[in-house]
Amino acid sequence: MNPMNSFKTFTRGAARAAVMTVAVPALAAQMSVIGATQAHADVVRNIVVQGNSRVDPETVRNYLTIEPGRNFGAAEINESVKALYGTGLFSDVKISRQGNNLVVSVKENNVVGTVRFQGNKKLKKDMLQPIIETKSRGVLTQEKLDGDVERIKEAYRRNGRSEAGVTVQTTPRDNGRIDVTFVINEGTRTGIASIDFVGNKAFSNSRLRDTMTTKRTNITSWLSKRDTFDESRFQSDQELIRRLYMRNGFADFRIVSAEANFDEAANRYRLVITVDEGPRYRFGTVNVDSSIPEVDAANLKGLVRTREGRVFNATLIERTTEDLNTAVARKGYSFAQIRPRGDRNYENHTIDLTYLIDEGPRLYVERINVRGNTRTRDYVIRREFDLSEGDAYNRVIIDKAERRLKNLGYFKTVSVTTQPGSTPDKVVIDVQVEDQSTGSFQVGGGYTTDQGGGFIASVSMTEKNFLGRGQYLKVSVGGGVDDRTANLSFTEPYFLGRRMSLGFDVFYNQAKDTDFRPYNMDSWGGTVRLGLPITDDFNVQFNYKLVQRDVTSYGSSYTQDGPIPGGNGLLPLLYPEGSWINSSVGYQLTYSTIDNLQDPHDGVFLRFAQDFAGVGGDGQFMRSIIDARYYKELWPDSGVIGFVKGGAGNITGLGKDVAVLDNFFRGGETIRGFESFGYGGRVQGVNDDYPIGGKNYWNVTAEAQFPLPLFPEEFGLRGAVFADAGSLWGSDLEGLPAGTYLQDDSTIRSSVGASIIWNSPFGLLRADFAEALTKADYDKTQVFRFSAGTQF
Known part of the structure; x- marks a missing residue:
């Protein structure tokens, strides 16, 4: 062997021996510090905590998976370190062994x-x-x-x-x-420069923009703040657009893309939504098919809202599915599934629809998790579900609850998903919401020709989710030259934990004499109401009302010393001075399929109400009122809305005559072209005449509303043309002084005209220009009328 190679081999061997001599003890020492390998476990007698100043040492020991006198290894050390970091109390954690002690060194977070x-x-x-x-x-x-x-x-x-x-x-x-x-x-305020659509033919850009809650920046944006870009709201707007198409026949509609591009130079967003409309469908044949022998499909056919030949409407399919699900569940089949199946005919653009009723899998709700709500109480969200933990799982009920949560207006986003439970027959429901502001503060002012005319101002505060409990609270004060009003309204929508509402309204009104109202009157009172929903569209409300009227003095035709010449003493006869109390109980039936009460486009509204006065108080009568309305988009692509309204009322004395102030008083609010209190019975004296209203009335209105072409839809300006007709007559008034005359008949009053409507940040404002076509000789007409209020 080469001597040099032998020397190198010896040297390398000696080096390895030296390294092993040093490394093996060091490695053994290191292993004793960090614990044991999988083949070896250590035991310590004490656990020493170092570095803590605020956290108690025993608290640190409680988070460890290592205990004195018990074996531990690397896995236990890792778990202990993770557990201590997971508390959020420490920014650094080290665990080492020193002799028979385990030393836990921590650095506390500030x-x-x-x-x-x-x-x-x-x-x-x-x-x-x-x-x-x-x-x-x-x-x-x-x-x-x-x-x-x-x-x-x-x-x-x-x-x-x-x-x-x-x-x-x-x-x-x-x-x-x-x-x-x-x-x-904070930077400067960004806005939305444009909202454009690509691929839309059935609906115009303005019609689609009108559907969205996000609006372009305009001169009123600083009030409404509707031109702020919010990703979640932008997604909700896309769903609104999809639902618009799906209820108007476009079953294949889809949004290809939705882009929000920020223009830094202009400090504005530019939104572009690309759509694929697809063809427009109608319903073909519509059937109900049940695979459950005890469920007769023929008996359920009457619940189907979709009709052959009508335009495809996904909302009607959704409502039909819910109605069928409820009906089948009442028969004892809680696990039944209702699935609408559509078969498209691409040649004639029809969809044959079959509602399939099958026995579904037996799944139960294990748990309902509610997340994301920082303000709204959990129970406010849970009560919208018609099921709870342990109940049979039903997808239709879940979808219905999700829609209810979205319609509450409490949340910016709502998402309801399901996860597998702990066993195959259990399901976990996850509800993810994001709270949004539900309060509003409005200050408004203007000029009105209603109720005598003059400048008006109002301040109102509304909270739809009071204290996160889902309660409704509104406080408002207002008035003008001749009137002062104050109102307080409160509603608990789930009284006694059930789906019925309990609320009250309190008001005070101070009215001074005007050209049409020759007396000064203070009135105050309140209503307690209990609402019972029968279905999603139909509800019943019971109420008790207490109203006191104080006629304090008269106007220019009467003095404290008696009637002035020519006055004939009519005012004390028509409107007796003093306090008068009406105490009544009543009920109200309401049916509504209106899509949006603030801005209705489609649906039916019916209301019938009766009050029975005489539960104490001075008045003894039965008052009956009916109100019916129908909205329909005449040309959905251009936003033209047709509106038909009708109403009627009667008041009948129960054992005594009906006082004049208990009569119905009508004017320009029902038939435009007439003053307030402008038509109906009147008593004429020598120098003046006074309105006495009537015990019976009816009125009808036909109106078409359309966007004003020269104004962006974000302004909320619309035009309208209308025709009104109606009548008001009947009175129990007797014993008129000599020289006075009662003018009272059922002459039909009618008018035509045009309007400008502004859905302003202050509320709905309306200017009407009308010409009376037919009237009684003693009626009071008025060409221009300006009013503020709501649709309902």
């Missing part, structure tokens, strides 16, 4: 002192504080701070300030506390 916001003017502290996780006296972590920065930015993005920037400043204090300041640069 505690938050005070939390401040700097630079926030548009979003106040009480709006930002609830959305952040960094709280005073809580543990300070970088993860929380990073998350809070993004949450604050998102809040500003939703309020139209996408350029907002947020930084964090920390200031150390004594005892490990750190003050946190979020420094906010």
Whole structure:
């Protein structure tokens, strides 16, 4: 062997021996520190905690999976480290062994002192504080701070300030506390420059934009704030567009893409939605097919809302499915599934529809998880589900609950999904919501020709989700030159935990004499009401009303010393001075399929109400009222809406005559072209005449509303043409003084005209121009009328 090679071999062997001599003890020592391998486990007598100042040592030991006197290994150490980090109390954790002791070294996270916001003017502290996780006296972590920065930015993005920037400043204090300041640069307000559509033919761009809640920036945007871009709202708008197409026959409709491009130079978003409409379908044959022997499909056919030959409407399919599901469940088949199956005929563009009723799998609801609600109470969300833990799982009921939650208006987003339960026959329902602002504050003013005319002002505060309990509260005050009003309304929609509402209304009104009302009167009172929903479309309400009227004085035709010459003493006879109380019980039946009560486009509304006065008080009568309305999109592509309204009423004395002030008084609010109190019975004296209303009335209206072509739809301006007709007559008035005459007959009054309607940030404002076509000689007419209010 080569001597040189022998020397090298010897050298390498000696080196290996030296390394092993040093490494093996060191490795053994290291193994004794970190624990044991899978083939060996260690035992310690004591657990020593180091580095803690606020956290009790026993608290640290409780999170460990290692106990003195018991074997442990690397797995237990890893689990213990993870458990301590998971508390959020520590920024660093080390575990080592020193002799018979296990040493746990920790570094505690700092505690938050005070939390401040700097630079926030548009979003106040009480709006930002609830959305952040960094709280005073809580543990300070970088993860929380990073998350809070993004949450604050998102809040500003939703309020139209996408350029907002947020930084964090920390200031150390004594005892490990750190003050946190979020420094906010709010930036300028972003808006939406354009909303464009590609591929739409059936509906115009303006019609589709009108469907969306997101609007383009205009001169009123600073009030409505509807031009702020919000990703979740943009997605909800896409669903609104899809539902518009699906209820108008476009069963194959889909949104190809929806882009939100931010133009930094203009500080505006440009939204582009590309759609594929597909053909328009009608319903072909419609059948119900049941595979359950005890369920007779023929008996269920009457519940089907879809009719052969009508335009395809996904909403009607949805409602029919729910009705069939309810009917089958009442027969004892809680696990039955109702599945609508459509067979398309692409040649004649029809869809044959069959509602299949099958016995579904026996699944039960194991748990309902509610997440994301920071303000709304859990029970407010859970009560919208017609099932609870342990009940039979039913997809139709889940879909119905999801729709109810969306319709509440409490949430920005709602998502209901299901997950497998702990066993194959159980399902977990996950409800993910995001709260949104449900309160509103409105200040309005203007000029009205109604109720005598003059300038008016109003202030109202409304909360649809009071204290997160789902309760409705509204307080309003207002008035003008001749009137003062104050109102308070409260409704609990789930009284005694059941789907029935209990509420009350309180009002006060001060009315001064005007050209049409020759007396001064203060009135106050209230209503207690109990509502019982029979179906989603039909409900019954019972009520008790107490109203006091105080006629305090008269106008220019009467003095404290008696009637002035020519007055004939009519006013004390028609409107007796003093206090008069009406105490009544009543009920109200309401059927409504209106798609949107604030901006109706389609549906039917029917209401019949009766009040029976005489439960104490002065009045003794029965008042009956009926109101019917029908809305229909005449040309959906251009946003032309047809509207037909009819109403009638009667008041009948029960054992005594009906007082004049209990009569119906009608005017321009029902037949435009007439003054307030402008038609109906009148008593004429020597120099003046006075309205006495009537015990019976009827009225009808036909109207077509359309967008004004020269104004963007975001302005909310619409035009209308209309025709009104009706009558008001009948009175129990007797014993008129000599020289006075009662003018009272059922002459038909009618008018035609045009209107400008503004759905403004202050509410619905309307200007009507009308010409009376037929009238009685003693009626009071009026060409122009301006009013403020709501549709219903």
